[in-house]
Amino acid sequence: MTTHNHVTDLLSAYVHGHLSAQHRQRVTLHLRTCAACRAALERENAVLHDLTAYMPTLGKPAPDQLRRLWPAIWSEVRTVPRQPLRMVPSAGVLLAMLLICAFSMSALVGGTTHAMAAPNPFVPSDMRATNTPIRTDSPEHIVGDESAPLPSQTASPLPMASPAPLAVRWNGPDNR
């Protein structure tokens, strides 16, 4: 260690006792040979002394200064603090919420009813399917055959899903 390696940066931690044993020993050894650092150490100790001596007296209240505050403090302590705002809906808001819920439910139920009602559209009695077997040997026979089943009634696995409102007449390839 040379005298040029001053330890001024460590002196604050040194006087506060924050240094490790190794660094503390280094500073102690350096201080024996460096007058400049010893002078710096005196300044650090002077600051520490000022802080220790005067800080406890800083802001010392004047006589009766704090006693004057007591009535206001006690009055506030005795006052029941306001409760935090609770989310209690008023009667109007509650009624509106009930109406909205009822309307939503009716819309849902109505939509389901409509979907359930769809599979049973009105079909004229003369267009309803019968148990008459389909004759496939003569396309001409299908044309105008009102007893033939509707395509939707035979092909769709979910007959309620997409009913055909009108019967499709198959005229065969020659009609295209």
Next chain:
Amino acid sequence: MTPFADNSATQNGQDDERLLPLLTRCLNGDQRAFGEFYEMVSPGVYRLAYSILLDRHDSEDVVQEALVYAFRNLRHYDPARGTIRTWLYTITVSRCRNARRRKWLPTTALSHLLSIGVEPPAPVDHTPEAAIARMGVRDALEAALATLSPRLREAVALRYGQGLTYREMAEVLDCPQKTAESRVRLAHDAIRAALHSADPLSESTLLEELWSFQSG
């Protein structure tokens, strides 16, 4: 209520042995105990607030806010988490931060925020350092404290004003103990710099280091 006595000189000696029985009486609804409790703790709370805010009226407001909150929440104090004193100082530091924000927001000029230097620099004879040099030790120390950042001022106030240990400081400031130690050292350095604005050692050291570097 008993006659008010300034117990600030003995605040560092107050401990839970004296405060806990009072706290128990307060919880049992003894109104006289509230007054005695206030007399014991308010000087320390006020000194802490003043050391941080450096303003008498703001400190009185903090005393009122902090102790009203403490009295209303006495049942929430948990002895396992720290002493009554550190609990009260935690509340006080929090209220000081709130007070500083309230005061800072409406009064800080935009030019100061942006650091655009609209106002001319102070004349040399009226710099804070020159003013400190003309003061007594206590006034100089208070002026030096005013140059610190709020966090460093909190650390000095708790360590030297209230005599807290670093562990207690860490509890109050809600930070690691090493951070509390570091803040105290930084505050020490800043106060030394304010009290001794012209540090001859720093200049001589710099020249000496430069000379050794050139000759080496």
